[in-house]
Amino acid sequence: MAAEQINEQKYHEVWTKPVIRMGMITMLLASALSFLPLIYLYMVHGVLPPFAQAMTAWVLVASVFGAFYVVEPISYYPILGLAGTYISFLSGNISNLRLPCSAMAQEVVGVEEGTKQAEIIGTMGIIGSVVINLVGVTLAALVGTWLIGIFPQFVADAFRQYTAPAIFGAVFGQFAMRQPKLAPFALAIPMTLLYFKMPIWLVILAAVFGTIAISRVFYKMKIIH
Amino acid sequence: MNGAGASEYISRRGIPFYKRGNGEEREVSVLDEVLKVANSMGAWLTAAPIVIIALVQVLLYYRQIYHAADAVNLKPEQLRKAFHTGMVTSIGPVVAIFIIMVGLMSVIGAPMAWMRLAVIGAAPTELTAATLGADAMGVKFGGEGYNLQVMAVSWWTMAINGVGWLLLVGLFAHKLEDVREKVGGGDTKWLGILSVAAMIGVFGYLNSRNLTKINGPFVAAVVGAVSMIVLLQVAKKMPKIKEYTLGIAMLVGMFAAMLY
Structure with missing residues (x-):
């Protein structure tokens, strides 16, 4: 028990604390740097987004994505952990x-x-x-237009359309094996809500926290362990 | 401003396509002058710092992991294995991002596509934001009247949208750790189940959108899931293939969807 506690403290010192510090600094820095290309447009080309329209655009985009700013970090946190959350929400995908x-x-x-x-x-x-992601997008930016020719059209189409569904299915299969009794609920909850045309942010929340709630009940009833 | 400056730009270039995940095609064309600025050296230079921050952040964490490994009894070879698995698993999805990005480059320029896809957001998100920016100016995205100022609003909209995630996570992520500790209540077994349940929940949602009707994405998801389950069973006897299982399952799922 004593050894465990020392470890906890060391973990906090060498991991949690620096992770938060680095995370906060990089995220805030990235927020500021997001607007750099706009400064270039202004300095070199003298063009500035008109204030009223910029605010309108902000309202429009926030009404589409705003809920996800909150829902996604909360829903993904139990899986990604602290450092994983900072990295994932800076790097996306x-x-x-x-x-x-x-x-x-x-x-x-x-x-x-x-x-x-x-x-x-x-x-x-x-x-x-x-690392691979950054290599990929940098290659695409520099030689993508030229390199895209080596992909036959049907291969490019397959990657465009089916990568996400295939990987979503595969990861679901991987974890459904771990807790098979939770899997039907994890599919039934979002499919039902989608059928009733509920907003997507609500579907995500319900799928994640509904499945967690069911797992809690099953765990307490010793149905899963 | 709307459309007023359009007559200055007579030469227009037809941009082939941007194909969405659902196969829907949209015609987008961007004025030559605007695209020239979007691909200028200045755009490259001002897009670069945020990409560099993304790289610096992972390098910092990479180093920190080696400092922390001792405290949780992880050996360097386990860390290397994890890093390697992450790289191998990401190859397939990164090829997809590559292909989608080339489409995006033709409508928002290479530097912006590079910047926006290196950080939070994905192609559909960025395209939606850029379009909403043009909408706010009363101009069709990439169409008649899409001049520099409209592009500035598109850029602004993509930036302010990404900042929504960056700021909230930057300011509040550490609070989520407190919540997790409370919910976990020191019961490590329950914390493990909670993580798995969250994962099943997230991917249940992600799959649900592809399972409503039987089509290509449906086949990709189902075949992907079945091959992953089979491959993980095989990997129990052949541990060497384990780190390639997800990549292979993805390709099998994609291939099946193509045949369908």
């Missing part, structure tokens, strides 16, 4: 890249879910995915 890579890293190393080890290993998997 969370569902198709960060979550699968975090899960696979944990699967391959063989750590127990929800532990501190799992958090660190998952974070390492996410870091690996960011």
Whole structure:
């Protein structure tokens, strides 16, 4: 017990604290740097978004995505952990890249879910995915138009249309194996809500926290362990 | 401003397409002059810092993990394995991002596509934001009247949208850790189940949109799931293939959808 506590404290010192500091600084810096291209447009071309229309656009875009600013970090947090959340929300592509890579890293190393080890290993998997991601988008930016020619049209179409569904299915299969009794609920809840045309942010919340609530009940009833 | 400056730009260039995930095609054309600025050196230079921040952030965390590994009894080779698995697993999805990005580049320019896809957001999100920016100016995105000032509003809208996630996570993510500790209540077994339940919940939602009717995405999802389950069983006897399972399952799912 004593050893466990010392570890806790050390973990806090060498992991949690620096992770929060680095996370806050990089996220706030990234927020500010997001507007840099606009400064270029103003300085060099003398063009500025008109204030009224800029505010209108802000309202429009926030009404479409605003709920996700809150819902996504909360829903993904139990999986990504602290550092994983900072990285994933800076680098994006969370569902198709960060979550699968975090899960696979944990699967391959063989750590127990929800532990501190799992958090660190998952974070390492996410870091690996960011490196490849940055290489990919930089290549696309520099030579993409030229390189796209090497993909036959049907291969390019397949990647465009089916990568996300295939990877979503595969990750679901991977975790459904872990807790088969939760899987039907995880599909039934969002499908029902989608049928009734509920807003997407509500569907995400209900799917994640509904499944967690059911797992809590099943755990207490010793149906799953 | 609406459309007034359009007559200055007579030459227009037809931009082939941007195909959405649901296969719907939209015709987008952007005025030459505007695209020239969108692809200028200045745009590259001002797009670069945020991409560099994304890289610096992971390098910082990478180093910190090596400092922290001791405290949780993780060996360097386990860390290397995790890093390697992350890279291998991401290859397939990154190829998809690559292909989608080339489409996006033709409508918002290479530097912006590079910047926006290196950070939070994905192609459909950015395209929606850019379009809403033009809407606010009363101009069709990439159409008649899409001049520099309208593009500035498009850029602004993409930026302010991404900042929504960046700011909220930057300011409040550490509060979520407190919530998790409270919900977990020190019961490590329950914390494990909670993580798995959250994962099943998220991916239940992500799949639900593809399972409402039997089509290509449906086949990709179902075949992807079945192949993953089979591959993980095989990997129990051949641990070497384990880190490739998700990549292979994805390709099998995609291939099946193409045949369908």
